[in-house]
Ligand SMILES: Nc1ncnc2c1ncn2[C@@H]1O[C@H](COP(=O)(O)OP(=O)(O)OP(=O)(O)O)[C@@H](O)[C@H]1O
């Protein structure tokens with residue numbers, strides 16, 4: 225049976241990517257981390273001199289492909305912050321829309337995670353999750369991740385980055401971060417990765433039975 229499209233949204237470091245990878249593996253379907261697309265656009269703008277040139281950011285988005293993105297290099301805090309700046313531009317979002325929808329349309333289904341998958345990219349998804357956790361817990365998890373990679377980071381700086389990014393992503397006019405009315409909310413604040421995965425799979429199973 226086809227998994228259909230599973231849309232997973234949520235704020236920074238809520239664990240949606242971790243869940244999306246696990247859920248995609250469980251259903252045997254491809255996964256797209258859509259945040260990487262915005263990160264790649266931002267990285268190209270930074271490499272070309274900065275974020276101010278909106279037309280250049282739209283051109284970078286139009287030239288992007290989903291394959292060959294260096295996830296490891298794109299996952300820095302600096303690129304994450306820059307991604308949320310270019311992601312607020314309607315032209316950048318429009319340029320990335322078809323790419324994401326083509327990925328979602330693969331036979332057999334797909335899992336996509338991001339900020340606007342259930343609301344804008346795949347409003348007809350078979351199942352939608354909105355993954356949350358408190359900012360403090362998200363900051364602690366992201367700090368551990370950054371330190372584990374040998375990146376310099378402090379709890380206060382990571383928490384400030386998360387708060388700034390959440391506010392920008394939720395407050396923008398173009399496809400803001402928000403829970404789709406038909407999305408199932410999963411708060412992972414008190415759940416470890418295994419428990420969060422089990423809860424997500426139970427929510428998806430319930431949705432498919434409904
Ligand atoms: N339930 C959990 N318990 C503990 N750690 C978790 C949990 N879920 C995810 N993590 C860890 O938290 C960090 C952030 O998770 P992840 O990258 O999946 O979040 P995200 O929402 O995709 O982030 P981003 O928006 O920045 O892409 C990772 O290091 C991951 O291993």
Ligand SMILES: Nc1ccn([C@@H]2O[C@H](COP(=O)(O)O)[C@@H](O)[C@H]2O)c(=O)n1
Pocket residue numbers: 236237258259260262263304307308309311312337338339340341389393
């Ligand atoms: N569907 C999406 C996905 C991401 N963004 C923006 O990109 C930034 C980085 O995303 P991560 O998931 O890798 O943290 C994020 O802060 C958003 O601004 C988006 O707008 N829509």
